[in-house]
Amino acid sequence: MEKIKRNVRIALLSRMLASSPGKLFSLSQCAEEMGCAKSSLSEDIAILKDIFTLHGLGKIETLIGTQGGIIYHPELSPQGVEELVEQLCQLVNHPERVLPGGFLYLTDLVGNPELMSRVGLFFAQLFRDLNLDAILTVETKGIPIAMMTARMLGLPLVIVRNDSRISEGTSIGISYLSGTQKRLVTMSLPKRALAKNSRLVFIDDFLRRGGTAHGILDLVAEFESVCLGMGFLIDIAGEDKLVQRYFSLLTLEMLDSEARRLIVSKGRHQL
Amino acid sequence: MEKIKRNVRIALLSRMLASSPGKLFSLSQCAEEMGCAKSSLSEDIAILKDIFTLHGLGKIETLIGTQGGIIYHPELSPQGVEELVEQLCQLVNHPERVLPGGFLYLTDLVGNPELMSRVGLFFAQLFRDLNLDAILTVETKGIPIAMMTARMLGLPLVIVRNDSRISEGTSIGISYLSGTQKRLVTMSLPKRALAKNSRLVFIDDFLRRGGTAHGILDLVAEFESVCLGMGFLIDIAGEDKLVQRYFSLLTLEMLDSEARRLIVSKGRHQL
Numbered sequence: 001m002e003k004i005k006r007n008v009r010i011a012l013l014s015r016m017l018a019s020s021p022g023k024l025f026s027l028s029q030c031a032e033e034m035g036c037a038k039s040s041l042s043e044d045i046a047i048l049k050d051i052f053t054l055h056g057l058g059k060i061e062t063l064i065g066t067q068g069g070i071i072y073h074p075e076l077s078p079q080g081v082e083e084l085v086e087q088l089c090q091l092v093n094h095p096e097r098v099l100p101g102g103f104l105y106l107t108d109l110v111g112n113p114e115l116m117s118r119v120g121l122f123f124a125q126l127f128r129d130l131n132l133d134a135i136l137t138v139e140t141k142g143i144p145i146a147m148m149t150a151r152m153l154g155l156p157l158v159i160v161r162n163d164s165r166i167s168e169g170t171s172i173g174i175s176y177l178s179g180t181q182k183r184l185v186t187m188s189l190p191k192r193a194l195a196k197n198s199r200l201v202f203i204d205d206f207l208r209r210g211g212t213a214h215g216i217l218d219l220v221a222e223f224e225s226v227c228l229g230m231g232f233l234i235d236i237a238g239e240d241k242l243v244q245r246y247f248s249l250l251t252l253e254m255l256d257s258e259a260r261r262l263i264v265s266k267g268r269h270q271l
Numbered sequence: 272m273e274k275i276k277r278n279v280r281i282a283l284l285s286r287m288l289a290s291s292p293g294k295l296f297s298l299s300q301c302a303e304e305m306g307c308a309k310s311s312l313s314e315d316i317a318i319l320k321d322i323f324t325l326h327g328l329g330k331i332e333t334l335i336g337t338q339g340g341i342i343y344h345p346e347l348s349p350q351g352v353e354e355l356v357e358q359l360c361q362l363v364n365h366p367e368r369v370l371p372g373g374f375l376y377l378t379d380l381v382g383n384p385e386l387m388s389r390v391g392l393f394f395a396q397l398f399r400d401l402n403l404d405a406i407l408t409v410e411t412k413g414i415p416i417a418m419m420t421a422r423m424l425g426l427p428l429v430i431v432r433n434d435s436r437i438s439e440g441t442s443i444g445i446s447y448l449s450g451t452q453k454r455l456v457t458m459s460l461p462k463r464a465l466a467k468n469s470r471l472v473f474i475d476d477f478l479r480r481g482g483t484a485h486g487i488l489d490l491v492a493e494f495e496s497v498c499l500g501m502g503f504l505i506d507i508a509g510e511d512k513l514v515q516r517y518f519s520l521l522t523l524e525m526l527d528s529e530a531r532r533l534i535v536s537k538g539r540h541q542l
Contacts, residue, residue, distance in 0.1 A: 007278045011285045011322050018289035019345070023385055051282050074290070096463075103438045107464055111405075111429055113422035114294055134382075143414045144428060151384035157415060158382055167374045192367075193378055 009034050009044050010051075017048075017060065017072035022124075022154025026069040045070055056080075073128060074152065076121050084118050085266050088250055092234070095260040102257050106205055106233065110141050113148075119249060120148025123203060123231040126247055127153070130228045133198040134158045136220070138187060138212060142204035145233055149203050158194055160219065162187045172222045176215030179208045187215055189223070198225040207235035210242035217243070235267060245271050280305050280315050281322075288319075288331065288343035293395075293425020297340040316341055327351075344399060345423065347392050355389050356537050359521055363505070366531040373528050377476055377504065381412050384419070390520060391419025394474060394502040397518055398424070401499045404469040405429045407491070409458060409483060413475035416504055420474050429465055431490065433458045443493045447486030450479045458486055460494070469496035478506035481513035488514070506538060516542050 012034065016025065031041045049060045058075035062068070076084065088109070097105045109115060123145075132153065137146030138160040150157040161168070162185060173188035194200075202216050213230055220227045230246035237253045248267030255262045283305065287296065302312045320331045329346035333339070347355065359380070368376045380386060394416075403424065408417030409431040421428040432439070433456060444459035465471075473487050484501055491498045501517035508524045519538030526533045 007281065008322050010278065010282050011319060012326060012328075014282045014285040015289040015323070015328060018286040020385055020388070048282060051279050052286070055283060057283075057286060099438055099440050101438055105440055105461070105463070107430065107439055107461060108427065111418075111421070111427050113418060113428065114291055114425065116418075117291070117422070140410045140414070140430060140432065143411070144418045147382075147384060147387075147415045147418055150382070151388070154385065156379065156382050157384065159378065159411060161411065167370055167372055168378055169370050169376055190376070190378060192376070 005036070006040070006044060006047075009036060009041070010048050013044055013048055014051075017070070018074070020154070021058075021072050021074045021152050024063065024067075024069045024071050024154070030070070071154070074121055074124075076118065076125060080118070081122060081269075084122060085249060087115075088119075088233075089264050089266070092250060092264045093262065095262065098255060098257055098260045098262055100257055102255055104206070104234070104252065104255065104262070106141065110144050110205055110233070113144075116144050116148045117152075119145055119233060120150075120152045122249060123149040123201075123247070124152035126231065127201045127229050130201065131199060132201055132228070134194070134200055136160065136200045136202045136216065136227065137204055138162060138216065141206070145205060146203035149201075149231070158189070158200075160187050160189050160216065168193075172219065174215055174219050174222065176218065177211050179211040187212070187219060189219060194223045194225060196224045198223065200225055200227045201229040201231065202227050203231050205233045207232040207241070207243075207246065207248060209239055213246070214242040232267075234264070247271070276307070277311070277315060277318075280307060280312070281319055284315055284319055285322075288341070289345070291425070292329075292343050292345045292423050295334065295338075295340045295342050295425070301341070342425070345392055345395075347389065347396060351389070352393060352540075355393060356520060358386075359390075359504075360535050360537070363521060363535045364533065366533065369526060369528055369531045369533055371528055373526055375477070375505070375523065375526065375533070377412065381415050381476055381504070384415075387415050387419045388423075390416055390504060391421075391423045393520060394420040394472075394518070395423035397502065398472045398500050401472065402470060403472055403499070405465065405471055407431065407471045407473045407487065407498065408475055409433060409487065412477070416476060417474040420472075420502070429460070429471075431458050431460050431487065439464075443490065445486055445490050445493065447489065448482050450482040458483075458490060460490060465494045465496060467495045469494065471496055471498045472500040472502065473498050474502045476504045478503040478512070478514075478517065478519060480510050484517070485513040503538075505535070518542070 031038045056077040059073045061071045134156045135150040168190040170191045171188040178185045232248045234250040235248040237251050250267045253263040302309045327348040330344045332342045405427045406421040439461040441462045442459040449456045503519045505521040506519040521538045524534040
């Protein structure tokens with residue numbers, strides 16, 4: 001009987017942790033919900049830890065003390081990363097994705113929750129040890145990617161707006177030269193959206209010259225906070241960038257709008 | 272030995288399904304990855320089904336045939352819905368959220384992945400049986416909610432832009448009278464973003480008079496598609512709406528910008 005109960009508990013734990021990666025679950029609360037002693041629960045967790053480790057599914061972290069509990073940090077195996085990059089390359093490498101003005105149509109990819117979950121996990125893994133307070137993005141196409149990254153880390157998502165007319169209370173705005181729109185644009189963030197001394201990472205879909213990314217650094221500085229990393233779904237090769245340290249899943253090696261040709265390769269997975 | 276293997280398989284299945292709700296997993300592929308016969312896997316699935324059902328965690332659906340496999344449809348129990356609404360009410364019912372012009376500051380809630388996962392699940396559950404092709408939203412604050420809804424249903428997210436300057440290829444745009452901005456505004460969607468005859472649901476953060484929601488109906492009609500439902504994080508009580516059939520998690524009963532007072536209650540959970 002105890003045997004059966006244990007198996008059920010482990011199945012339930014597995015579901016609970018996988019449903020909310022990065023979330024701290026209190027041991028006492030879990031034990032109460034499972035109707036078992038904390039010691040039994042600790043044994044269950046040890047078993048599940050081994051299963052996850054053995055199958056390359058990530059770590060279950062145990063925090064001790066009164067604020068203690070368990071947190072699941074899912075992992076993409078090196079093979080999982082390779083498969084993700086390969087799949088993204090195949091999806092992006094299509095002439096129909098080439099838009100006038102050197103743009104790429106990525107909207108459908110960004111709106112694919114299963115794909116973006118894995119992209120989010122890729123970034124979460126890179127930035128996990130930075131002791132972050134929030135994930136930062138700028139509207140619009142970066143939002144789904146950043147949301148999935150935030151979800152994997154159990155962190156809040158903060159969305160910078162590129163329209164200062166928005167009514168979200170007192171905001172801090174900065175102007176920057178957008179490479180995409182080739183003009184001075186504004187982006188802003190409500191004052192209450194970010195506490196002083198926040199540790200952040202910036203996630204977006206596309207890195208061209210880095211005008212927006214550089215603007216983000218200025219904006220973050222206005223909040224007396226720090227941006228510790230940047231991750232993009234795709235960056236452009238060769239152009240002199242305004243930001244130097246960043247990760248990308250893919251690199252756009254060449255794009256010829258006239259001829260509707262493009263070459264996409266593996267991005268910058270190391271700094 | 273077989274006993275241990277089964278338990279490990281069930282823990283792995285539980286994690287896999289919970290990580291990708293709404294996704295169809297092929298039985299053959301699962302059996303191969305688990306290194307077991309399909310018959311054993313079917314028994315594992317039956318056990319896990321019972322565990323999930325018994326604990327009110329949702330259904331595991333088995334599709335038979337060559338395209339067959341299993342799909343996990345997570346569920347919010349009635350108690351889970353009540354807790355979610357209660358938590359949202361408490362979070363929203365703060366005078367500091369009242370912004371000039373009758374607006375509410377919701378940005379932090381929308382950027383909370385764990386909270387939005389449950390909000391997404393609430394909507395997913397309402398719209399699960401509509402045989403949908405995609406979830407529709409309009410930038411900006413609706414995106415995280417709609418993304419989480421799409422994730423729970425394993426469906427693509429389609430984002431309507433309210434800026435026609437965006438370069439996403441040939442787009443269809445419509446103009447509508449925005450109640451919020453009290454002026455004629457435009458929203459647009461790339462032609463390739465939506466196939467003809469798509470079955471859709473529209474998800475957004477806020478329903479005031481419904482100018483945007485009504486515009487969405489017009490836009491969807493331009494794509495020869497159909498919007499079968501609408502869900503909002505919060506709607507405003509009393510105002511004569513341009514759309515009649517919708518769900519909301521919360522209702523803003525009263526908001527006095529001058530006095531910084533508001534009353535929030537349970538929203539419209541039935542049509």
